[in-house]
Amino acid sequence: MKELKYINKFFKKYKWKLIIGVFITILATVFKLVLPEYVEQSVNAVEEYILNENADLSTVKAKLLRYIIIIIGSAALSALFTFLMRQTIINISRYIEFDLKNEVYEQYERLSLNFYKKNRTGDLMNRISEDVGQVRMYAGPAILYSIQTITLFLCVIPLMFYTAPKLAAYTLIPLPILSVLIYNISKIIHKRSTKVQQYLSKLSTFTQESFSGISVIKAYGIEKRIGAQVDELALEGKNTNMDLAKVNAWFFPLMLLLIGISNIFVIYVGGMQYINGEIATTGVILKFIIYVNMLTWPVATVGWVTSIVQRAEASQKRINEFLDLDPEIKNPTEEPSEINGKIEFKDVTFTYDDTNITALKNVSFTINQGETFAIIGKTGSGKSTILDLIGRLYDVTSGSILIDNKPIETLNLTDLRNEIGAVPQDAFLFSDSIGNNIKFGYKNATQEEIETAAKKAAVHKNIIEFTKKYDTVLGERGLTLSGGQKQRVSIARALIKKPKIYLFDDCLSAVDTETEEEILTNLKQVSEKSTTIIVSHRISSAKNADKIIVLEDGEITEQGTHNQLITKKGYYHELYLNQLSEKEN
Template identity: 50%
Template sequence: MKHLSYLNKFLYKYRWRLIPGIIFVVISNLFAVLPAQIIRMAFELVQENIAMYHLFEGFARQQLVYKIFGQSLLLFGATVIFMAILRGIFLFLMRQTIILMSRHIEYDLKNELYAHYQHLSMSFYRRNNTGDMMNRVSEDVSRVRMYLGPGIMYTSNTAVLFLMTIYFMISVNAKLAFYCVLPLPLLAVTIYYVNNMINHRSERIQQQLSGLSSFVQETFSGIRVVKSYVREEYIRSKFAEESNHYKEHSLALAKVQALFFPLMLLLVGLSTIITVYVGGIEVMNGTITAGNIAEFIVYVTMLTFPVTMLGWVTSLIQRAAASQKRINEFLQTVPEIQSPANALTVPLRGGIEFRDVSFTYGGTGITALKNVSFKVKPGELLAIIGRTGSGKSTIADLALRMYDASSGAILVDGHPIGQLDLNHYRSQVGFVPQDVFLFSDTISNNISFGSPDASREQIERAAKDAAVYQNIMGFEHGFETVTGERGVTLSGGQKQRVSIARALVKEPKLLIFDDCLSAVDTSTEEEILSHLGRNMAGKTSIIIAHRVSTIKNADHIIVLEAGRVVEEGTHHVLMNAQGVYADLYEKQLLEGSGETGKE
């Protein structure tokens, strides 16, 4: 239970739902136990009145005895029904307090976990896959809720009912009480193990179903490739194989479930037989009445369901504990990137300086940067170029403080970046990532994502500056067009330009382009860069690119090679140096002329 102890703060928070719920459990069980005594009295009344009825045979009073007997039975029946109604009312109140409490805690726990996700650093997301994070905030939290709701409710219900029933049984006859409950522990243990088998096989079915769904989704996503390579038959056979595994797991679960209910009924029936047999001996000995046997049978029947639930609840608590352990692992993860206690919230002017910065990705051990140094003055345009894997995107991540440098220092306007308030700093930075991501929302909302208060005029101006306005107006619904999942309705170039518009609408003090012009043609690129020059006049810009044509007008150019700065200067200086930059330029020039020749 040590992992579940984390939830105690929620139980305390909703104590005014939990405490009344426990009270309702006690009252509902009281109305469940009392009818057994009424049935005993009714049974004894029947015996006595039958004897009296025969005693007055042939006399006029026989009909009076019959009438009183009928009215008494009617009264007993009405009392049992009345108590059942009262019990139902309190059972309803019990569920309305305890089950609703569990739903409130589920809501709080999901929000707490999701909010914690938002604060965790990028390295956390590199170490953990999306499916696992989703499972912890959905499946694991749902299992914990089952412990907080049905788990607490059935446990308290079982405990109260068991204590009440055993007390009344012992007060009548201790020997009979002992024999009546003798098979019940065996029933609880049996149900516990059968439930574990059911849970284990159910989880395997869920895993298989998840795999089957992923297979189908992947196939439909890549249907063009499947058809192009004429692999439909192969895919069908793979699907049949996956479906067969799912069928086998489902049949295995069905066999266990088929065994479960007959076994439960056998043990319940065994308790009833023992009650009748031992009770009959006690009646002959004169220690109890026949009505007591009927009373005990009712008690045994009442105990059956709670004892059945005991095995289920034990399994449920074990699963909840395992899930809460997984949740705690994430909740106890401390963000590596945090604002310091006395964080600075100074306005950003745009001066960026890297001093001997080296960076190694945790987990992989890959060294992305080695002793990188450069300086960007406020209002300058810095360009970074290099081959794939040279460390260009890592510089963008470090400038945004998605990661902290392994060594060296990064200064923003002369202040160490670690001393700045993260939210305040990032709110003044416009970032366009290499891997464009659009939300499944309207184009308007995607552009204004970082500036939710932006007017329609600002959104349209940003779209024009990103050279995507005409494309948007060509859609039937214009800016209200829904982009679909990850922007699937837009082309690669359109998605990149919408992403650029999203950064421009913020009117940032620092703009970082991480190779985001690769999917647009040269003329569109020039149009975007000319708009950028007007919008970012007097503001700092960092453009990461692999095309020399994109960056040749930059104030300062850095050439990266294997994580090191191998060259830097203006376009003309680097061309005259005849080094790596000039080599890249000539190769790209040849590639461009070759493509023109093919056309």
């Protein structure tokens, strides 16, 4: 259970509720012990009346009525405390589930972009849902039934030996055998539980990707092929779960068999002792039968709890794999950092460690506060990497990046990113209203500010044509909108934030040249005091920039203004002529 030690801190957090829950559990169990004692006395009273000809029937009835009231009263109190027990311990497990899910999610947020390249969304989702759910079962039901079982064993077994030592010894013979069987079966359960959780991650990943890419699946007409893959996964899942179910299936039959053997011992050995005069009354035999049956569920839960613990151990191990990861990008200070917008790259080289591709090689440039800086280059030349490094989604391999003459690694990461308005190449919108998607950049924005940002992004006219206008709820990843509309909503999201640094990553590729010109004009007005970096394949997006660089294979091959680069007759000039020719045609 070494992996489960991680959640001990949560038990400490809720220790007083847990202590109260344990106390209530013990009380609920103690009140159950009243039943066998007074059942024995009831049988003894009837037996005494039968054997004693001078016994008074009314006295026996009064005695039986008193015993019945005590039995019913103790049962009612036991039921009440059992209810309170579940309200404490089971609730604690829900609190722990809540805390653990939040902790996992916060760790997901802290982990760098590189982590998400190496791990699939379905697997991440499964660990925060299915795996945390398995751990909750350990923190609640497993603890609850363990306390019940321990309390019953500590109370019932001494009472059995005190009442009839020889009969108790015979009755309890099957229990050590059961413990050994459970120990061996639980080891198998641990291995197979791990396989089940791994399969669930695999299934979550596949279905999540299938649903996200349903338009591609339909466009290529490969529903049957995907369906066949689901069949294969389902078959694998059935076999994996059946392997686990086969082992679990041994628990209850074995327990019932061994409890049944205990009852046979009680009846046979107890009967022989009664005949031989070693036991005074038959009430003792009945009392032992009740004791054995009281132990039936606790003994049965030993197997169930063992299974829960093994599953929880396997799940917590999977959770710990991510919780133990140290984020590559860390916030170096809690002290606030003022961001104005000057950016300087000094001999920056960057290599992606997952692909070993060197995206930038000794790149140097300076962007003064308030300037517009454009980056032109072919696909894979390293344009987007520059933007990622400015947002400190990665740290440089060598060289340095200065923001306002300070190394980027020394700045408060939250303050840096709060002053960046980023529009990625692949515009991502949430399954929420259009208004809330724009307001995502500034949560306290008014409706007027939302509409102003949308107008500057040239998307307001499109939005008001929808039936619910800004309250229109988008499909997953913004499927309700066209590519160009998604890009413009993303631009509006950045504009409403009014940051000191704008990062536009080829975000006008899906709009026509007329709309592009309108947006660029508005951007020039809005970002007058902000630093703006525009990555584009279009000369039209870059021509009005204060500085332009051309990247090729991660190196700067040309730099200057639009007019300067036109005269150099290099890649920029060639691209300009090609796009000018396309526009004329």
